Amino acid sequence: MTRYEQLAQQLREQIRTGVWQEGDKLPSLRETVRRSGLSLMTVLSAxxxxxxxxxVRSRPQSGYFVAPAREATRYSFPQQPLQPAETVDINAFIFSVLQAGNNPDCVALGSAFPDPSLFPQHQLSRALIRVARQMHADVTGVTLPPGCADLRRSIAQRYAARGMEISPDEIVITSGALEALNLSLQALTQPGDWVVVESPAFYGALQAIERHxxxxxxxxxxxxxxxxxxxxxQALQQYPVKACWLMSHCQNPLGGTMPNANKQRLLALLAEHQISLIEDDVYGExxxxxxxxxxxKAWDxxxxxxxxxxxxxxxxxGFRIGWxxxxxxxxxxxxxxxxxxxxxxxxxxxxxxxxxxxxRYDKHLHTLRRTLEQRKHIFYRAIQREFPASIRVYYAEGSYFLWLELPPxxxxxxxxxxxxKAGITIAPGRMFAAGEQYRHCFRLNASLPWNARSEAAIKQLAALIAEQLALR
Structure with missing residues (x-):
């Protein structure tokens, strides 16, 4: 990270934590130069x-001031806080949406994956070439469950860096997180059992429930x-629940993260009923x-x-490796x-x-998080600028999703x-529930680079939404 990026990050954290609040004037460029020992050009770049x-916002002849915080849009909960479904039948619709969105010529605002150009593809390719040269014909010890011992140790070390004692023997390597989640669900349930999910929920959870x-x-x-x-x-009192599946961080599709106090209360509620938690944490980094x-898991x-x-x-x-x-x-x-x-x-x-x-992974993650934050903010501001005022946009810190709500x-x-038809994909709200309660909502992927193509896509979406609003 460059020096100006380090300074910008330091000031950004101070704004997050309230050291500098909305409307406050930041120290002048020259004062920051004196305090930090950095050059004027470095401070100006930050x-x-x-x-x-x-x-922040600059005012001519006055300096830089902390910009107004993003307006917190109040979330509209469904009328019913619990939505039971004895039958889940959603896979056909999800399949059609995902297949239609698999067109490389489309602007992939409906994709669940971040922009692949943000990944260190050359470094991974070199690693793959190295291991291919060294790999023996007999790799049974690597392929059979629980998987590669070195990889499981690396994952256990990442847990340890967060103060969590997870043995490599507890870790099972899978073909992507979806296999890990499906196997977890299968281990905890039998056909006909009740499972708690979020509303709206990651569509993979609904597909797994339908499949099993x-x-x-x-x-x-x-x-x-x-x-x-x-x-x-209330759900645990009313239904014989066998498992709970949720995303604790950067939830898909809403994007939000559950506070620590809520995580602890969640575990206490589940423990009271002897119910296991499937914690889908694919966006945790x-x-x-x-x-x-x-x-x-840290409080388990x-x-x-x-x-x-x-x-x-x-x-x-493309590696499809989860655990x-x-x-x-x-x-x-x-x-x-x-x-x-x-x-x-x-x-x-x-x-x-x-x-x-x-x-190299942590350095890559640092750059990835910073880029995603910048791009998401650009998309958010563009939506605020271009979309009709009646559209609600929910901005949660982290990840790269924006959840939008049209009038009912x-x-x-x-x-x-x-x-x-216009060459743009979105993820309609019907993908994220067994019923129709989110038929007026959709999710956008804000990880794409902001360029003429993405700007045109946002403007086209705004025009299509305006047409729907006019039909009432």
Whole structure:
């Protein structure tokens, strides 16, 4: 990181923590030069970077001032905090949306993955070449569950850096996080069981529930606070729940992160009913700020939290490598994996272990988080500028998703189909619930580079939304 970026990051954290508040004048350029020992050009570059990101505003002849905080849009919970569904039938719709969005000529605002150009593809390719040259013909010890020992140790070390004692023996390497999540669900449930999910929920959770012939009770979820824990307590009283599946950090599709106090209360509620938690934490490394959030797994004293992660959203989408720190279910998950996919790709596991040993991952993550934050803010400001004023936009710190809410009479599925004809994908709200309660909402991917193409896509979406509003 350059010196001006370090200074900008330091000032940004001071604004986050309230050292400098909205409307405060920052120290002058010359005063900051004197205090920091940096050059005038370095300090000016830092202030200009903060201005481009929306953190400060310059006033001619007056200096730089802290910009108004992003307006917190109040989230509209569904009328019913609990939405039970004895049958989940959503896979066909999700399949059609994902297949239609697989067109490289489309502006992929509906994608669940970050811009792949942000990943260190050359370094990963070199790691793959190195391990391919060294790999023996017999790689049974790598491919069979629980997976590559070096990779599991590297993951355990990352847990340890956050103050969590997770043994490599508890970690099972999987073919992406979705396999880890599906195996976890399978280990905890039988067909016909009830499972708690979020509302709106990651569509992969709904697909897994449909696949395993389970019943879902969706609990209202907030972009700032996470799952409504009072509603969860009600669900645990009313239904014979066997498992709870949620995203604790950078939730998909809302983007929010559950506060630590809520994570602890969540675990207490589940422990009271002897229910295990499947913690989907694939976006956990894409947090905002300097301090990484602690997953709910950090407060797990009974081995009931199955913490699932992945490198697909942070490092290598195509490698399809994930894992689950499975607690008391580790052996059961290995047995299930052996009966299903048998193993995870040996070259990909070895290549990731090789890359992680170079200690470049944290530097990459730092750059990735900073870039995603900048791009998301640019998209947010563009939407505020271009979209009709009646559209609500929910901005949660971290990750790269924006959740948008149209007026209730509008249909996001119709908007999705019209946008697709114009070469733009969005993720309509129908993907994220077993019912129709989010038919007027959609999710946008704000990780794409801001250029003429993405700007044109936002303007085109704004025009399509305006047309829907006019039809009322």
């Amino acid at each position: 202030y200009q970077l903060l201005e481009s990101q929306g953190w 012939h389970l019943k879902a009770v969706a609990v209202a979820t907030d972009p700032q606070q996470g799952m409504d824990l009072d509603a969860l307590a 894409l947090y905002a700020g300097l301090t990484p959030p602690r997953p709910a 004293t009974q081995g009931r939290v199955l913490h699932c992660g992945s490198f697909s959203k942070t490092l290598a989408t 689950v720190a499975a607690g008391q279910q580790a052996e059961a998950i290995q047995r299930l994996q052996l009966m299903s996919t048998l193993s995870t790709s040996a070259p990909m596991q070895l290549a990731l272990a090789d890359y992680l040993s170079s200690h 009479h509008c249909c996001a599925t119709r908007l999705y189909r019209r946008a697709l």
